[in-house]
Amino acid sequence: xxxxxxxxxxxxxxxxxxxxxxxxxxxxxxxxxxxxxxxxxxxxxxxxxxxxxxxxxxxxxxxxxxxxxxxxxxxxxxxxxxxxxxxxxxxxxxxxxxxxxxxxxxxxxxxxxxxxxxxxxxxxxxxxxxxxxxxxxxxxxxxxxxxxxxxxxxxxxxxxxxxxxxxxxxxxxxxxxxxxxxxxxxxxxxxxxxxxxxxxxxxxxxxxxxxxxxxxxxxxxxxxxxxxxxxxxxxxxxxxxxxxxxxxxxxxxxxxxxxxxxxxxxxxxxxxxxxxxxxxxxxxxxxxxxxxxxxxxxxxxxxxxxxxxxxxxxxxxxxxxxxxxxxxxxxxxxxxxxxxxxxxxxxxxxxxxxxxxxxxxxxxxxxxxxxxxxxxxxxxxxxxxxxxxxxxxxxxxxxxxxxxxxxxxxxxxxxxxxxxxxxxxxxxxxxxxxxxxxxxxxxxxxxxxxxxxxx
Amino acid sequence: xxxxxxxxxxxxxxxxxxxxxxxxxxxxxxxxxxxxxxxxxxxxxxxxxxxxxxxxxxxxxxxxxxxxxxxxxxxxxxxxxxxxxxxxxxxxxxxxxxxxxxxxxxxxxxxxxxxxxxxxxxxxxxxxxxxxxxxxxxxxxxxxxxxxxxxxxxxxxxxxxxxxxxxxxxxxxxxxxxxxxxxxxxxxxxxxxxxxxxxxxxxxxxxxxxxxxxxxxxxxxxxxxxxxxxxxxxxxxxxxxxxxxxxxxxxxxxxxxxxxxxxxxxxxxxxxxxxxxxxxxxxxxxxxxxxxxxxxxxxxxxxxxxxxxxxxxxxxxxxxxxxxxxxxxxxxxxxxxxxxxxxxxxxxxxxxxxxxxxxxxxxxxxxxxxxxxxxxxxxxxxxxxxxxxxxxxxxxxxxxxxxxxxxxxxxxxxxxxxxxxxxxxxxxxxxxxxxxxxxxxxxxxxxxxxxxxxx
Numbered sequence: 001x002x003x004x005x006x007x008x009x010x011x012x013x014x015x016x017x018x019x020x021x022x023x024x025x026x027x028x029x030x031x032x033x034x035x036x037x038x039x040x041x042x043x044x045x046x047x048x049x050x051x052x053x054x055x056x057x058x059x060x061x062x063x064x065x066x067x068x069x070x071x072x073x074x075x076x077x078x079x080x081x082x083x084x085x086x087x088x089x090x091x092x093x094x095x096x097x098x099x100x101x102x103x104x105x106x107x108x109x110x111x112x113x114x115x116x117x118x119x120x121x122x123x124x125x126x127x128x129x130x131x132x133x134x135x136x137x138x139x140x141x142x143x144x145x146x147x148x149x150x151x152x153x154x155x156x157x158x159x160x161x162x163x164x165x166x167x168x169x170x171x172x173x174x175x176x177x178x179x180x181x182x183x184x185x186x187x188x189x190x191x192x193x194x195x196x197x198x199x200x201x202x203x204x205x206x207x208x209x210x211x212x213x214x215x216x217x218x219x220x221x222x223x224x225x226x227x228x229x230x231x232x233x234x235x236x237x238x239x240x241x242x243x244x245x246x247x248x249x250x251x252x253x254x255x256x257x258x259x260x261x262x263x264x265x266x267x268x269x270x271x272x273x274x275x276x277x278x279x280x281x282x283x284x285x286x287x288x289x290x291x292x293x294x295x296x297x298x299x300x301x302x303x304x305x306x307x308x309x310x311x312x313x314x315x316x317x318x319x320x321x322x323x324x325x326x327x328x329x330x331x332x333x334x335x336x337x338x339x340x341x342x343x344x345x346x347x348x349x350x351x352x353x354x355x356x357x358x359x360x361x362x363x364x365x366x367x368x369x370x371x372x373x374x375x376x377x378x379x380x381x382x383x384x385x386x387x388x389x390x391x392x393x394x395x396x397x398x399x400x401x402x403x404x405x406x407x408x409x410x411x412x413x414x415x416x417x418x419x420x421x422x423x424x425x426x427x428x429x430x431x432x433x434x435x436x437x438x439x440x441x442x443x444x445x446x447x448x449x450x451x452x453x454x455x
Numbered sequence: 456x457x458x459x460x461x462x463x464x465x466x467x468x469x470x471x472x473x474x475x476x477x478x479x480x481x482x483x484x485x486x487x488x489x490x491x492x493x494x495x496x497x498x499x500x501x502x503x504x505x506x507x508x509x510x511x512x513x514x515x516x517x518x519x520x521x522x523x524x525x526x527x528x529x530x531x532x533x534x535x536x537x538x539x540x541x542x543x544x545x546x547x548x549x550x551x552x553x554x555x556x557x558x559x560x561x562x563x564x565x566x567x568x569x570x571x572x573x574x575x576x577x578x579x580x581x582x583x584x585x586x587x588x589x590x591x592x593x594x595x596x597x598x599x600x601x602x603x604x605x606x607x608x609x610x611x612x613x614x615x616x617x618x619x620x621x622x623x624x625x626x627x628x629x630x631x632x633x634x635x636x637x638x639x640x641x642x643x644x645x646x647x648x649x650x651x652x653x654x655x656x657x658x659x660x661x662x663x664x665x666x667x668x669x670x671x672x673x674x675x676x677x678x679x680x681x682x683x684x685x686x687x688x689x690x691x692x693x694x695x696x697x698x699x700x701x702x703x704x705x706x707x708x709x710x711x712x713x714x715x716x717x718x719x720x721x722x723x724x725x726x727x728x729x730x731x732x733x734x735x736x737x738x739x740x741x742x743x744x745x746x747x748x749x750x751x752x753x754x755x756x757x758x759x760x761x762x763x764x765x766x767x768x769x770x771x772x773x774x775x776x777x778x779x780x781x782x783x784x785x786x787x788x789x790x791x792x793x794x795x796x797x798x799x800x801x802x803x804x805x806x807x808x809x810x811x812x813x814x815x816x817x818x819x820x821x822x823x824x825x826x827x828x829x830x831x832x833x834x835x836x837x838x839x840x841x842x843x844x845x846x847x848x849x850x851x852x853x854x855x856x857x858x859x860x861x862x863x864x865x866x867x868x869x870x871x872x873x874x875x876x877x878x879x880x881x882x883x884x885x886x887x888x889x890x891x892x893x894x895x896x897x898x899x900x901x902x903x904x905x906x907x908x909x910x
Contacts (some may be wrong), residue, residue, distance in 0.1 A: 025594060029767045049651075083569055091769055097665060155767055196670055200768040209732025210552060213883040215651055215783050215854030219728065219747030219753045222737035223694075225756030225778065230693050232684035238806040272675065277664025282677035292674030300673045301680030301760035302771050311815045312484045312610055313655040315781050316757050323680065324763060326770050328670050351693040353737030356714030360637075361768045399670030400770075420811055428668040428771055 001298055003133040007443050014129055015112065015436065017047065020115040021087075022105040023119045028064050028088035028155045037064045037151040040087040040121075043072045044149050045069070047125070051132035053147065059167065061159035064088060064151035069171050071131065079453050082173035083414060084403065085124025085180055086153035089116035112432040119422035120180045123365035123442070124149060124157035125180050130446035142454030146173055148158075150403065153180065156198060156363020157402040164403075164410045166233055175376040176407055177449070181417030182425075184393050186267075186438060189384035191377055192417040194295070195362045195366035195398035196405060197329035199339050200360065203322045204322040205355045207232065211307065212317040222353025225306040228321040231356060234349045235299060235342070240292075244345045247338065252331045254295055255382070262290055265393045267331035275424060294396035298328045299342075324361065325444045328398055335364040365402030370414050380416045383452055387445045418449065458588040459699045462898050467651070469584055470891065472502065472568065475571040476576045477540075477560040483519050483543035483610045492519045492606040495542040497623040500524070502580070506587035514622065516614035519606035520545060523625050526586065527599045534908050535599035537628035538859065540579025540635055541608035544571035545883045552885035566888040575637035577889035578897070579604060582634050585901030600689075601628055605817030605858065608635065611653060611818020612857040619858075619865045630831040631862055636872030637880075639720075639848050641893060644839035646832055647872040648822045649749070649851035650859060652784035652822035654794050655815065656803055660686065666762065669772040675886065676772070677744055677808025678680050680761040683776040686811060689804045690754060690797070695739045695747075699755045699800045702793065705788045709742075709750055717745055720848045730879060749851035753783045754797075779816065783853055790819040820857030830884050835871045838907055842900045873904065887903060 001009070027033040041058050048056035048069040056069035058182055067087070072080065092102035092115040100106040101108045105114035112122065127147070134141050150160055151292050162172060182189040208217070209222040236242050254262075269281060285294030292298075295317035302325065307318030327338055350356040370377055384392045397417075403416045420442030426432040456464070480496035482488040496513050501664060503511035503524040511524035522542070527535065547570040549559035555561040560569035566576065582602070589596050603626055605615055619683045639645040662679040663672070691697050709717075722745050724736060737746030747753075758778065762773030782793055797814045800848040825832055852872075858872045874896030881887040 010456070018645065026727060029765065029769055031766060034654035075788075091763070091765065092761075092769075093765075094666075135497055146588065154770075167878070187687065198670075198770070200770075207733050210886075211549075211884050212731060214755045214757060214876055215653075216882065217731060217748070217851070218753035218783050218853055219738040219751055220744050220853075221731050221733035222734055222735070223755050225759050226687060226691055227693075229684040229756070232681060233688040236681055238682075238685050240674075256771075276667060276672060276676050278662050278676035278808065279810055280808045281675055283674040289675050293672070296674055298669070298673035299713055300669045300678050300772055301667060301684070301761065301776075302769055303764050304680050304683075304759050304776060305764045306756065306778075307758035308548075309758050310484065310545070310546065310762045311486060312550075313779065313781065313818045314757055314819075314883075315609075315653070315655075316545075317755055321756075321759065322766065323761075326669055326768065328673055353735050355734055363768045363770075397670070398673055398675075399668060422755075423671055426665075427671065428769075429666050432666075447830075 001137060003447055004444065006133040006137050007129065007440065018112060018122055018446060019105040021125065021284050022116050023103055025103045026088045026151065027091050034256055035065065037088050041151050043067050044087050048128060048147060051128050052135035053131060055197050059163065061163045063159040066151065066163055067149045069147040070145065071141050071391060073103050074141055074144045077216055078143045079174040080146065081453065082146045082171055082176045083127045084148050084176060084178045086120045086150045087124065088151045088154050090154045094430065099431055110436045112436060113431060113433045115432055116436035118237045118425040119427040119432065120153065123419045124179045126439065126442035127446045132445045133443065134447060134450065139309040142450050146171065150402055153401065153403070156200060156365065159363040160403050161406045164406055171411060171412065173411065176413045176415035177380070177418040178401060178404065178415045179419050180401055181227050181419035182423050185387065185422060186394065186435060188390055188391040189388045191381050191392045191396045192395055192397050193370045195368040196398050196400050197335055198326060198332060198363055198400035198402060199329065199363040200326045200363040201336035201339060201342060202322055202324050202359050202361055202444045203228070204320060204357045206320050208319050211319045214315045215315040217317050220400065223317055224321040224353065224354050225318055227351040227354040228323060230351045231346060232301065232323055235345060240282055244341050245317050246341045251297060254291060258295065259291065261394055262294060265395055265440065293398050295330055297330050300326055328400065329367045331367045331369045333367060335366065337382055343378060354363050363402070365400040366405035368404045374414055376416045379452060380418050380449065383445055385451045387389055387441065387448060420445070456592060458592045458608065458902055459899065461579045461584050461588040461592050462584065462895065466895060473567060473577055473580055474560040476580065477571050478558055480558045481543045481606065482546050482548050483607050486655055489848050490518065492543050492902045496520050496606050497521045499542050500679040501839035502583060503602060506583050508586055514618065516545040516563065518614040518619050521606065521618055522604045524602040525600065526596050529599045531598055533598045534629040535601065536600045536908065537603055537626055537631045538582045539631060539798055541575045541605045542579065543606045543609050545609045549885065551596045556648065556908045559819065565891045566718065567891060568886060568888045570887055572887050572889040573880040574882040575608070577894055578874045578876050581894065581897035582901045585898045588898065589902060589905065598907050600905070602848050603748040608858065613817040615858050619861050623865060626866060626869065628866065630821070631868045631870035632835070633856060633859065633870045634874050635856055636874035637876040637878050639850065640877060641890060642843065643845055644838050644843045644847040645850045647850055647852050648825045650823040651853050651855050652779060652788060652790055653855035653857060654784065655781045655818040656794060656797060657777055657779050657814050658683070658686065658817055659775060659812045661775050663774050664773050667772040669770045677806065677810050678772055679776040680773055682806040683761065683778060683807040685806045686801060686804055687711060687778055690800060695737055699796050701796045706752060707790045709721035709746060713750065714746065716849055717749060720850060748853050750785055752785050752788060755781055757781055781898050783855060784822045786822045787822045788822060790821065818857065821860035823859045829869055831871045834907060835904065838904045842896065842903060875900065893899055
């Protein structure tokens, strides 16, 4: 049997296994799910071992654990690659918007629905299955392969940097491929040349010592909800320009060539609005929507909390109001500097009658930009062209994979996105899904990548 | 035994009974506590009956029920008074700020702590106990008395108007006294001459159809949290001036005499800041803090909800953000007109890229202002002067008691606040309490009020 036949024959089992994987609610953001994240890591160890991959082992960090494994018997004249992915998932709230429960995977019309189906459980399983097929049918892999899976990507990989620094020998490779990412559409491949960086923070505005009667104290003390509204409004104009002093200073402006490359990739504004359900596009003036999505930094409110949120009326004058904010950064912004600029903005713009505090939340990433002549990117592009029969689009992504910049720092390697999800698969939202035909296609692509890298 | 001896002798029992009353979590704002509100009403019926008051009965409304009772045997030459109060309470959240649990009343240093201790369970029990003492010791009341207690004051008494309209014969009286209100301090009485009106609403801003990945879509579609911040900020300047067009149009300006009367009541800004724990006072420019608290309208955010509010970072671009707002109104503002002005403001100031919707929440009240020559107010003032040995301050209150304006409309009577809580007793906040000496003093005052009204 060829590896292709093996993959075809075993696809039903692989799908069952992916269902098992999704059933583990490995939500890294919620302390109460820490045990589930660990259980997902153990599931990955067992699955790697079952595939014939060696040394699968859990590594502790200050937070959620990491799993490493390898198969290094191809010989010293063959390259060694490191394959990256993550087994943690985003929170699934709001549950009531899911057609079927997020941790009870369901297959409908060649799609598997569930939290983590595409981001990243389905996608990270793909290279393991490709390796299993080669090992099962040929008894070997054509190159040396390391696997590196983490359990904290969705909270910004706060503990990965010390782990990588302390385990360089376990991660040493000639090239890195990320099984977290996506293809352009089910028919069209892409090479993702840039990712945005990330900084996460929370602004808390405090007025009185405790919640007060809004009738007895309204007009006497400031309302932290209103003060927070003024503070947030001061950070970004209604038209989408970020007003934090110095925020854009380090941004590398798009060249005419960059803008032309972006413009060559198809874009349908009406389709984007239909997909998101937004009444209009909205972003920084002077740039196309795609330029904003791909190559301009953002400042987004992720959540706000203040006072009474139950049913009906509670005539309370709240004591505290807070907002969670993340900024997505582009080359050459620095997360620490952007945080400092926002903290200074809050200090300088705090409305009267309240105090305002800023704290950093877990999660940081430097922006990531692949150099033009990068070899691993070129090889991956050839495999994608062969598998899809089309030249890949050259794209950028608004998302962040913090570990990519850490790997670059520590190993000197630009990782190549080689992953088979798609951007319309409700990542981080209700009704996340993964396409089963792409699940299969990705397995072929990883086998061919390994074969091509063997020379 | 005199009525005073009776009250003294039975005080321990009365306090036990108040504890039983507080233990019922009759939170009118929460649908899941509807049965508890009803149970509190039944408790009031039983307590009225035990006191010797007749015809205690529950009346249904479209929402929480009403309790009426009477003792009408003083004869037609004696006046009939209606005593008002409420047996529902505010929600007790945030629970973790309570020293002892809100529905497990605890006595510490002559104070009883618990949700509703002062607002209004302790205060509404006072006239029942005064009547019990007179009935027990003299076999009669000196005047005719009706009791009218409701279970929806804390949500703005939405169903009281139809109830009152349909039960005028049950409520007919010569004077109305409210057992909801407060005295100036434990040594000083007050006559409350004005209450603010109320209108309650919720603004909801919607962007995309569902929550999105903040990296994949940030810069592409508007953020409803940020749009809500801009919309709220447009309603009120950072200095405290309400910017909704036409909001102040119907406000009766304070005269120099009004401002002088307000200025005669002691005010200590440092003490107010110490009491509230706010870093500074904050209200409409051009008015003293007390003028703002008592006699200027307000627009306050009671709560805000948007996106991820759990621990840590969730990189979500929320689909929806909303804010609950109540305005406190002064003569001659109209709740419906103010709602319309705010709805128009939202429609005209909705930021780009989102839609905004405004709905009214339950609760309305017209502003309430007692005429200068009002007789019942004068009599109540005499009783207070006699009981406290001091001329009462003439004050206004920022709170709303919606039923007062409805009673004025339907019965033609300005109710007189005759209640014995104090503004520092954490109404609507954690660690609400009621002073036990005042609980006792109020009982004396109600007996003397009835005796004085008998002529």
